[in-house]
Amino acid sequence: MTAPAPPAVGKLGLDPHTVARARALAARVGRPVVELARSHTTVSVERATLRLAGLDGADSEGIPWVNRLVDTVADSVGLEHGVCLPVWDALRTGPYRDLTDLAAHAAARTVRFRVPRGEDAEAAAAAAHHAVARGLAVIDARRAERDRLVGEWGDPPAPWIYLIVATGDIYEDIRQAQAAARGGADVIAVIRSTGQSLLDYVPQGATREGYAGTYATRENFRLMRAALDEVSAELGRYVRLTNYASGLCMPEIAALAGLERLDMMLNDSMYGILFRDINPVRTFVDQRFSRQLHARAGILINTGEDNYLTTADAVDAAHTVTASQLLNEYFAKEAGLPDGQLGLGHAFEIDPDRPDSFRLELAHAMLARELFPDAPLKWMPPTRHMTGDVFRGYLLNGFFNLAGALTGQSILLVGMMTEAVVTPFLSDRDLALRNVRYVLGSAGSLAEDFRPAPGGFIARRAHQVLDEAVDLLENIRDRGLLDAIGHGTFGGMRRPADGGRGADGVVARAPGYRNPAADLLEGNEDR
Known part of the structure; x- marks a missing residue:
């Protein structure tokens, strides 16, 4: 006897059985990828572990010590057992003062590494565990600090207004970020310099030169966080800081973000694969470790489904966004x-000349809101169809803000009328913030009345997209996610599993692999 179907829920009347099936399929698709991540490591995971253990700084050529040390260990004994066993074995048995001293000698090729066995391996693992645990304790303290400051200064009401700065100069970014916060922004995102995601190292220090963005470095994180704390105290509300944990150094940037109390990180499961041609296996291994770090640090992630709609039609490919959200x-x-830490992404990218484009946008936005009712969704403004007509662009952004209000989005990225034309001026940001403030002030509670x-039309379209997403997930379940990515399922990008940048930095774990950071983040060892 079949149990009766539970009643339809929400404003769209979504079928709970269909929603449950969609999530079950996403889990079926995702499990083999998780097992792949569990059985591999990468150079960036190992470097992130050393950063958690306290290794910082760079040599006279600007190459980080973590790169020097991991590369030397890899050349000497491989990374199949992880970097920690050979590194802490060398520290225990050699004359080195600390990790930095060891890294300097390793760069000079004067260290003879080995993979210790037996009691020597246990001693090295215990020493590594102690060092990494200290780093995670710092992240725990920064999370507690955030909680205290939010309690002291207060949280802004939803939706949070998210604004981008991207001058290339961290000190100019600070001026613009503080001005934006005073103008009403609740979240400041510092865009990375073009191409940083393809660097297999994290630059060192404060940077003043970047192209279309500012380099993500630990010092830049520290400087911006301090500046936003200053303006938060002035305004009486906690202003959040966002950067990007993506690319070839995803785990390291996640570690640095936790250590310097960033609040949000762009951290999509497939963005680097699709839009930066980074090896799929490398990306899935790195994103799992980075998300474990974000979970520990209390950092809210933002995913990148909005990017699919810049390369694929926003109506025809709407179901790929929903499927990706479920996988993320x-x-x-x-x-x-x-x-509460899942800032799943979606965007207002339907061609405005298409009949009923606004109704279609509402259907897609409401579907995301009802599928993920407890997630702080990040709603992205139009970019693909911005033509340079600033008046039309300003109107489109007003409709975007209205759609966000009507559908209860959590994080609204401020749309610029000069998007895709020039790097916005401060005056452009001010006008954009006025647009948001007007719409939210006059219609911010319309979600209560809008059904x-x-x-x-809207309900039918939402049901159609969900059904198509289920069909797509069923197809991917049969083929495997890596094969689906290889054949251009998402964003129209074909990325084979054995291709892409960074593939040579992926290593299968050997029996006896040890990484105390992985163990602590998995919960296999006490904090």
């Missing part, structure tokens, strides 16, 4: 992130 949710929760007609 599965990967995030498996890594320990709760609903699409049952069985009407």
